[in-house]
Amino acid sequence: MSAVTETSLNLQAAPRPKLGWLITDSMSVSRRHLLKITRVPESLFFALIQPVMFVLLFAFVFGGAINVGPGGAQAYREYLIPGILAQTVMFAVAGITVGITEDAGKGIMDRFRSLPMRPGAVLAGHTLASLLQNTLVIGILSVTGLAIGWRIHGTFGEAALAYLMFAMFAYAITWVGAWIGLHMPNSEVAGTAGLAWIFPFTFASNIFTPVATMPGWLQPFVLWNPVSCLALAGRTLFHNPVPMLGHSFPERYPVELSFGYAILLLAIFAPLAVRAFKNRNA
Amino acid sequence: MTLAIKAAGLTKSFGDVVALNGIDIEVEQGTVLGLLGPNGSGKTTIVRILATLLKADSGVASVGGFDVVTQPDEVRSVIGLTGQYAAVDEYLTGRENLELFARLFHLSKVDAKKRADQLLDRFDLSDAADRGIKGYSGGMRRRLDLAASLIGRPNVLFLDEPTTGLDPRSRQGMWEVIEDLVADGTTVLLTTQYLEEADQLANKIVVLNHGEVIAKGTSDELKSQVGGDRIELVVGAASDLPSAAELLREFGSGPPATEPEIRTLLLPVSGGSSAIVDVVRKLDENKINIADIALRRPTLDDVFLSLTGHAAEDKTEAAGAPKGRRGRKARR
Numbered sequence: 001m002s003a004v005t006e007t008s009l010n011l012q013a014a015p016r017p018k019l020g021w022l023i024t025d026s027m028s029v030s031r032r033h034l035l036k037i038t039r040v041p042e043s044l045f046f047a048l049i050q051p052v053m054f055v056l057l058f059a060f061v062f063g064g065a066i067n068v069g070p071g072g073a074q075a076y077r078e079y080l081i082p083g084i085l086a087q088t089v090m091f092a093v094a095g096i097t098v099g100i101t102e103d104a105g106k107g108i109m110d111r112f113r114s115l116p117m118r119p120g121a122v123l124a125g126h127t128l129a130s131l132l133q134n135t136l137v138i139g140i141l142s143v144t145g146l147a148i149g150w151r152i153h154g155t156f157g158e159a160a161l162a163y164l165m166f167a168m169f170a171y172a173i174t175w176v177g178a179w180i181g182l183h184m185p186n187s188e189v190a191g192t193a194g195l196a197w198i199f200p201f202t203f204a205s206n207i208f209t210p211v212a213t214m215p216g217w218l219q220p221f222v223l224w225n226p227v228s229c230l231a232l233a234g235r236t237l238f239h240n241p242v243p244m245l246g247h248s249f250p251e252r253y254p255v256e257l258s259f260g261y262a263i264l265l266l267a268i269f270a271p272l273a274v275r276a277f278k279n280r281n282a
Numbered sequence: 283m284t285l286a287i288k289a290a291g292l293t294k295s296f297g298d299v300v301a302l303n304g305i306d307i308e309v310e311q312g313t314v315l316g317l318l319g320p321n322g323s324g325k326t327t328i329v330r331i332l333a334t335l336l337k338a339d340s341g342v343a344s345v346g347g348f349d350v351v352t353q354p355d356e357v358r359s360v361i362g363l364t365g366q367y368a369a370v371d372e373y374l375t376g377r378e379n380l381e382l383f384a385r386l387f388h389l390s391k392v393d394a395k396k397r398a399d400q401l402l403d404r405f406d407l408s409d410a411a412d413r414g415i416k417g418y419s420g421g422m423r424r425r426l427d428l429a430a431s432l433i434g435r436p437n438v439l440f441l442d443e444p445t446t447g448l449d450p451r452s453r454q455g456m457w458e459v460i461e462d463l464v465a466d467g468t469t470v471l472l473t474t475q476y477l478e479e480a481d482q483l484a485n486k487i488v489v490l491n492h493g494e495v496i497a498k499g500t501s502d503e504l505k506s507q508v509g510g511d512r513i514e515l516v517v518g519a520a521s522d523l524p525s526a527a528e529l530l531r532e533f534g535s536g537p538p539a540t541e542p543e544i545r546t547l548l549l550p551v552s553g554g555s556s557a558i559v560d561v562v563r564k565l566d567e568n569k570i571n572i573a574d575i576a577l578r579r580p581t582l583d584d585v586f587l588s589l590t591g592h593a594a595e596d597k598t599e600a601a602g603a604p605k606g607r608r609g610r611k612a613r614r
Contacts, residue, residue: 021388028385032371032378039373039414111369111430114333116358117386280335 022118029112029125030132033099037133047095048137051088052144055080058208059148066209068241074149079241081145082162082234083207086227088137089170090202093177096130097194100181104280113280120274127174134170138163153239162237165258169230172265179273182280207231210243223250226261233258284311286438286469287332292341294327294493301327302338303493309471309486311437314464316484317473320586324493325473326366329442332471333363346437362431362439366446368423369430370415376402376426377411383430401429405459421452428459439463441472445479457482477585481505489585496589505580507588510535511554513561514578515547518571523547526570533560545573 037044058066059077068079100123103109112122142150152159177194184190204214204221205228211219222228223245233254235242250257287309294302302324309315317325330336332345334354343350346360363369370379377398384394402411405425415423424444431439441460445453460483464470474480480487481501489497489504497504517526520542527538527547536550551557558577565572 024388025386028382032374032382035378036371036373106372107365107367107369108371109369110330110333110335110363110365111383112386113335114358114361114363115383115386116355116388116434121386279337 018118022121022124025117025121026124026128029122030128031125033126033129034132037129043095044133044136047092047133048140050091051084051137051141054087055084055141055144055148058084062208066213068210068243071241075241077145077149078151078238079210079235079243080208081142081150082238082240083205083231084141084145085138085166085234086169086205086231087202087207088141089134089166089173089230090198090227091195092130092134092137092170093173093198094191094194096126096174096177097181097184098187098190100126100178101184101190102187104182105186109277109280113277119278120270123175123178123270123273123277127171127178130174131167131171134174135167138166138170150240151238154237158237158239161255162234165233165237165255165262166230169226169258169262169265172262172269175266175269175273179269179276182273182276201225201227205231211245212243219245223248226258226265229254229257229261285309286311286313287315287343287345287471289328289332289343290341292328292331292338292343294324294331294336294338301493302331305341305490305493305495307488307495309469311469312464312467313485314460314470314472314483316480316487317471317490318475318477318480318487318585319473319490320475322492323490325490326442327493328490329363329365329440329471329473333361333440334358335363359434360437362434362436363442364424364428364431364440364444365442368415368427370423370426372415375412375414376407376418376422379415379426380430380433384433387434389433397433401432405429419452421448421455424448424452424456425459428456432463436468438469438471441470443473443475446475453479477580489589491586491589497585504585507585510580511551511557512578513547513549513551513558514574514576515549515561515565515572516574517545517547517565518573520545522570525568526565529564529568529570530561533557533564551577 058080059073063073063076063080066076068076071078109122113119154162180194180197181190184193204218205225206222207227211222211228214222229250232242232251234240236254244251285308287307289305289307292302292305292307293300305324305328307315307328317328319325327336331338332343332350334350334357337351345357348356348360350357371382374382380398380401381394384397385391389397399408402408405428407422407426407429410418410422415426418426428441428444444460445456448456457479460470460472464483470483472480472483484501487497487499487501487504488495497507515526515530517523523540523542523545527540530538530547530549533551533553534549535552538547538549540547549557549561553560555577558575562572562575
């Protein structure tokens with residue numbers, strides 16, 4: 001114990017509006033998670049390797065058996081990449097579920113909750129860091145896609161809108177993962193539960209196979225499934241093959257619907273998650 | 283006198299398990315209150331309520347003059363909390379952790395850096411500052427955790443079992459740190475399972491059992507209730523016990539008790555270790571063989587034994603976790 005003079009420091013918080021604090025606090029928390037990625041680069045590596053493997057598997061192993069119309073294998077590869085982007089966005093959610101459950105189990109959540117910080121910032125910062133990681137993965141996947149023959153045929157504006165849409169949906173859906181993570185007893189359960197709900201949405205979708213190949217009773221779910229909408233919207237904006245089933249609303253307005261889903265998810269799950277965070281154990 | 287912590291009629295149930303059954307607590311500014319009790323007695327629940335982490339079912343509580351329910355932000359700006367688990371990020375370095383929490387305490391970037399430096403220095407963590415927490419020892423983690431809770435130089439500090447799981451040397455170090463903080467005027471609410479720890483640090487002690495206060499007072503007051511020290515003597519032959527009891531009666535602060543099956547004699551004493559010398563000399567003069575002799579200080583078990591008539595329960599139960607299986611209700 002050395003006698004450092006502690007009087008020189010101003011420990012009073014500067015006055016700032018609550019929204020301002022929400023932003024700075026979120027940035028601080030976000031920085032924590034980004035630092036963590038640099039400390040455990042393996043996590044990023046495996047977050048990348050999995051979707052790349054899916055790309056290679058479907059492009060070269062399963063793809064030949066799937067018919068998306070004229071154009072054969074090349075057409076399927078163009079069909080596949082927006083689907084893989086949607087899948088990646090979904091699978092990334094499991095990571096935040098586990099991360100939040102882990103924090104809660106370790107007591108660092110209590111530390112956050114006992115600080116005079118904005119309660120929403122812990123989750124906002126975590127989801128923001130997850131979005132940044134996601135953006136990087138989406139970027140690398142796109143490059144992988146280009147390498148195997150995927151092409152963006154649309155305008156620059158359309159492509160930019162597509163990436164904005166993927167990013168926005170990715171951000172919104174991590175709030176669902178955060179909300180689930182706050183209700184899990186431990187990280188093992190979070191690991192399984194965090195994936196369990198993602199599977200039906202991810203695979204009962206059009207990301208790998210056209211809706212027309214699925215049984216009639218399943219088609220409405222697949223059509224309205226947000227993951228399908230996202231993939232379809234991506235294909236539409238990139239001008240990749242879009243095998244249509246009919247003229248249902250989700251097929252006619254996939255881009256609008258994807259943005260709508262993102263806003264809806266955010267509007268529902270962000271407040272729910274923040275409330276769950278505030279009332280933990282209460 | 284100014285009260286730093288005031289709680290009245292706190293109750294809390296988890297499902298049909300009553301965790302707190304009407305708790306009243308007052309802690310004067312600049313003093314240390316020790317919450318003493320076995321696992322599951324409600325210590326952690328009280329801390330969590332006072333630190334705004336948990337809402338009580340009924341009752342009122344204020345910390346630093348602010349209501350914990352209606353003014354949580356104000357409460358959070360005057361408290362520090364160190365829980366049973368080191369609440370730091372494993373993957374960050376010690377310095378990064380402290381800077382993170384300082385920023386979240388709304389210090390400016392420059393001040394956060396300075397404050398982290400001060401605390402690292404103060405807790406002898408400067409050398410390890412830029413290493414990841416993963417490589418820290420248990421004692422270092424606790425010190426860092428305590429440092430993190432001191433970032434805003436809190437008026438009121440909650441320490442939930444601050445030394446559980448620490449080796450004796452780290453424990454001693456932690457005690458010294460806490461004593462320094464109190465000397466600087468910090469109010470401390472400390473939970474512990476160790477009577478020795480409460481004895482060392484606390485001005486006043488509240489003993490909890492099954493979510494109720496079963497005793498409160500200074501350490502001396504509690505000890506006098508328990509009956510102070512006692513000598514535990516094992517004689518070489520059980521047949522010597524009656525005569526030993528007769529011979530030693532004069533040294534006891536109460537009558538000796540014998541347990542012939544284990545050749546043991548228990549003698550309450552007030553003179554501490556000098557009583558042992560008297561006992562050994564007397565037995566030696568009378569050629570009674572001593573197999574073992576020890577001076578026993580009262581333990582938490584003894585406190586419970588004398589206050590409730592049975593030993594402290596649930597030693598093995600997960601430490602004060604508010605959730606999970608707990609098979610009994612608070613006694614009324």
